[in-house]
Amino acid sequence: VHQGQVHSGWIDFGLAFGVPGLVLLFSAMICIIVLGLSKPSFLNICAAMTCIALIPMGIIAEITYKQYFEATIFFITMAGSFIALDDVPKSSEIAL
Numbered sequence: 657v658h659q660g661q662v663h664s665g666w667i668d669f670g671l672a673f674g675v676p677g678l679v680l681l682f683s684a685m686i687c688i689i690v691l692g693l694s695k696p697s698f699l700n701i702c703a704a705m706t707c708i709a710l711i712p713m714g715i716i717a718e719i720t721y722k723q724y725f726e727a728t729i730f731f732i733t734m735a736g737s738f739i740a741l742d743d744v745p746k747s748s749e750i751a752l
Contacts, residue, residue, distance in 0.1 A: 666714040669725070684732060685710065691739045700742055703735035 670678050685707040692704030710728060713719050719728050 669714075681732070684736065688732070688735045688739055692735070695742060697742060699738040703738040706731055706735045 666678070669681070688707045689704045692700040692707075710719065710731065714728075719725075
């Protein structure tokens, strides 16, 4: 017997954390998408595609349900770190 949800994960997240939680989450995802597509590199495109994929998955899959919510936040944080660390010089680029 599986006790699932009757509506999407984004609605559950909105009911739990309200409009401020949804605004914070979606603004972070939109910033990752915009920054990832504005400076195309492999990791930036991966970060943008991850966030683009998470939006419809919240509608058709229960990614924000109980134990899966931590995975959702992990992937958003991972995508954000890809974007944030894009401008950091590599060790081979640092002049000694």
